[in-house]
Amino acid sequence: xxxxxxxxxxxxxxxxxxxxxxxxxxxxxxxxxxxxxxxxxxxxxxxxxxxxxxxxxxxxxxxxxxxxxxxxxxxxxxxxxxxxxxxxxxxxxxxxxxxxxxxxxxxxxxxxxxxxxxxxxxxxxxxxxxxxxxxxxxxxxxxxxxxxxxxxxxxxxxxxxxxxxxxxxxxxxxxxxxxxxxxxxxxxxxxxxxxxxxxxxxxxxxxxxxxxxxxxxxxxxxxxxxxxxxxxxxxxxxxxxxxxxxxxxxxxxxxxxx
Numbered sequence: 001x002x003x004x005x006x007x008x009x010x011x012x013x014x015x016x017x018x019x020x021x022x023x024x025x026x027x028x029x030x031x032x033x034x035x036x037x038x039x040x041x042x043x044x045x046x047x048x049x050x051x052x053x054x055x056x057x058x059x060x061x062x063x064x065x066x067x068x069x070x071x072x073x074x075x076x077x078x079x080x081x082x083x084x085x086x087x088x089x090x091x092x093x094x095x096x097x098x099x100x101x102x103x104x105x106x107x108x109x110x111x112x113x114x115x116x117x118x119x120x121x122x123x124x125x126x127x128x129x130x131x132x133x134x135x136x137x138x139x140x141x142x143x144x145x146x147x148x149x150x151x152x153x154x155x156x157x158x159x160x161x162x163x164x165x166x167x168x169x170x171x172x173x174x175x176x177x178x179x180x181x182x183x184x185x186x187x188x189x190x191x192x193x194x195x196x197x198x199x200x201x202x203x204x205x206x207x208x209x210x211x212x213x214x215x216x217x218x219x220x221x222x223x224x225x226x227x228x229x230x231x232x233x234x235x236x237x238x239x240x241x242x243x244x245x246x247x248x249x250x251x252x253x254x255x256x257x258x
Contacts, residue, residue, distance in 0.1 A: 005029040005073060005080045005121075007060060007113070008087030010037035012183030013136060013176075016208035017084055018045065024212070027052040029080065031069055032087070033059045060087050060113040061105040069113075070120035079128060082215070083121040085114045085155075086136040090148050103147055110151040118162060122171065130170040132215050135159045137175045139228055142235045152177075156221070163220045172218045176211045178202055179228035202228070 004021045008014035010032035018028055022045040030038050035057045042053040056072060058065040073080050088110045091098050114135055125131025137159065141152030159175035166173060181202040207224045214222035223229045 002081035003027045003029065003079065004082035004084060005031060005056075005069075006084040006086060007031040007058075007069070007117070008136075010034050010041060012086075013178065013181060013204050013207055014084070014086035015041060016204040017086065017134075017211065020205070020208040020212055021082075022049040022051040022053070025049075025051075026082070027054075029054045029056055029072060031056045031058050031060075033057065061108040063108070063112075066108075066113050066116060070116055073117060073120040074124050076124070079124065080121060081125075081130070082132045082134065083117060084134045084136070085117060087113065088136070088151075091146075095147050106147060106151060110148075111154050114155055114158065118158075118173075122162065122166065122173075125171040126166060126169050128170075132171065133159075133162070133173045134211060134215050135173070135175050136211075137177045139177050139179045139223070139232055139235070141177065142232060144240070160220055172215065172220075174211070174215045174219055174222050176207075176214075176222045176224075177228075177232065178207050178211075178224050179231065181207055 004018075004026045006014055006018045006021070006028065009018045009028075009030040014032070018030060018041065022028060028042075028045065028051055030042055030053060032038050035055070038055045038057065042055050045051045045053050056069060058069050060066050060069070072078075073083060089106060091102055091106060095103065118133055118135070121131065121133060125133075135155050135158070137155040138148075138152040140149045141154075141156045143149050156175045156177060159173050163173035179202060181204055183204050202225050210224040211222050223232050
């Protein structure tokens with residue numbers, strides 16, 4: 001039985017991934033800031049699926065706590081076979097209107113933590129000759145819509161680069177790029193997008209299922225949902241000025257309605 005470590009496991013896509021992994025027979029290390037929510041999820045997964053579940057409370061905006069996650073990933077006696085980097089959050093205001101400390105925290109969680117955990121896990125997996133890394137990015141990374149978009153762009157490009165470096169080692173890397181997904185994410189970021197068609201929204205459980213299928217297939221990019229596959233291809237074909245303009249119009253509409 002393999003072990004998966006999931007960051008941001010207490011809610012949203014991270015929780016859906018943890019549930020799917022437990023359903024598929026994996027043991028788990030659940031990482032998030034909220035101990036109570038993690039313990040409830042761990043008990044649910046143990047009772048429902050018989051999984052061995054370890055709870056590791058860590059705020060990935062804190063470098064010392066992130067290092068504790070890296071130590072767990074590098075543990076030769078308790079190998080982690082799949083790293084899922086899912087932790088993240090959105091900021092609904094423009095960069096210059098946000099508190100800089102919030103922006104720095106987002107950078108720590110969605111860029112630096114991805115970097116250092118992939119370093120720890122990638123080395124350990126390469127040494128064993130097998131393993132997988134799933135970094136949760138976003139279709140926002142193909143746009144130019146603020147620091148969240150920039151951070152997710154890093155995750156996608158970094159994952160592609162690391163996948164190439166690990167080719168032939170038995171270790172795979174997948175960047176998951178979901179579109180709009182029904183989770184707590186938009187509520188926490190105070191984003192309201194009522195004008196968008198319902199058909200654009202994805203279900204978190206289906207995102208998790210597709211992501212893990214793509215990991216198993218060794219795919220480097222995973223874009224769940226046919227609607228978002230088409231949208232992503234279209235966006236990537238647009239000239240950069242159009243990507244910037246479309247993203248800014250969407251953000252402006254979101255702010256007006258929030």
